[in-house]
Amino acid sequence: MEADEADRYRAPALDKGLDILELLASVEEGLTQAEIAKRLDRSPNEFYRMLDRLVRRGYVTKLEGDRFTLTLKLFGLSQLHAPARRLASFAMPLMRDLAQRTRQANHLVVFDRGSAVVIAQHEAPNYWGISIRVGSHMSLLETGSGHVLLAFRTDEEREMMIAEHARDPKTRRPGAELYERLTEIRKRGYEMMPSAQTAGVHNLSAPILGPDGRVIAALTCPYIGLVNASDAPDIEQTIVMLQQAARDLSLLAGSDVKISG
Known part of the structure; x- marks a missing residue:
């Protein structure tokens, strides 16, 4: 019953964005889009738009080598x-x-x-x-x-x-x-x-x-x-x-x- 209640209020896009932020917070050197997808067990294409939005909003930045890392905006x-x-x-x-x-x-x-x-x-x-x-x-x-x-x-x-x-x-x-x-x-x-x-x-x-x-x-x-x-x-x-x-x-x-x- 509790699982059903939790599923009822799911927000997949929000969950996906939070998954990315939590993952990047756990690494120092940053990750590529493919590495993010592999660690979260998803397709790389699923994260393209989400990463783009996080970069544009200033929560994530793109480094050399197409690696993504957190900015200090959350801090x-x-x-x-x-x-x-x-x-x-x-x-x-x-x-x-x-x-x-x-x-x-x-x-x-x-x-x-x-x-x-x-x-x-x-x-x-x-x-x-x-x-x-x-x-x-x-x-x-x-x-x-x-x-x-x-x-x-x-x-x-x-x-x-x-x-x-x-x-x-x-x-x-x-x-x-x-x-x-x-x-x-x-x-x-x-x-x-x-x-x-x-x-x-x-x-x-x-x-x-x-x-x-x-x-x-x-x-x-x-x-x-x-x-x-x-x-x-x-x-x-x-x-x-x-x-x-x-x-x-x-x-x-x-x-x-x-x-x-």
């Missing part, structure tokens, strides 16, 4: 679901304390479908500060948050993230200098760079790591020099405080990985 979607809301909830007390001690605003950023997206933000406690609106989509390649999200991922994941970012025809592929910078960021444990959008602002950003040691978010402070507050922390002191807040939040997220600095 990005999951970041904006309940875990991201819980992360933002955990982060707010630490972000509030960081803002009070540094006298600077700060925000929390995750990767989503080719962009760095702000999921939480805390204002500076005084009159002056740079605030980034929650929900803002920012460049992966031109922001401190984006650099940190790329630096603390595997080479393969990084290329997928950049490929999703580069779907915009106005976006240029990064050169060797970006990859060199990402290596430096990973070694020192944070990013510090002049803002590409606002003069006089330095983006300070540190990674929030998950239990597997991979970055799940970036904690970022758009630092501005406060000439009317001589006792305010300088940029080097702010970096130390930012890194400590990022380590504390990583511990709350379940990570015990040591970050440089």
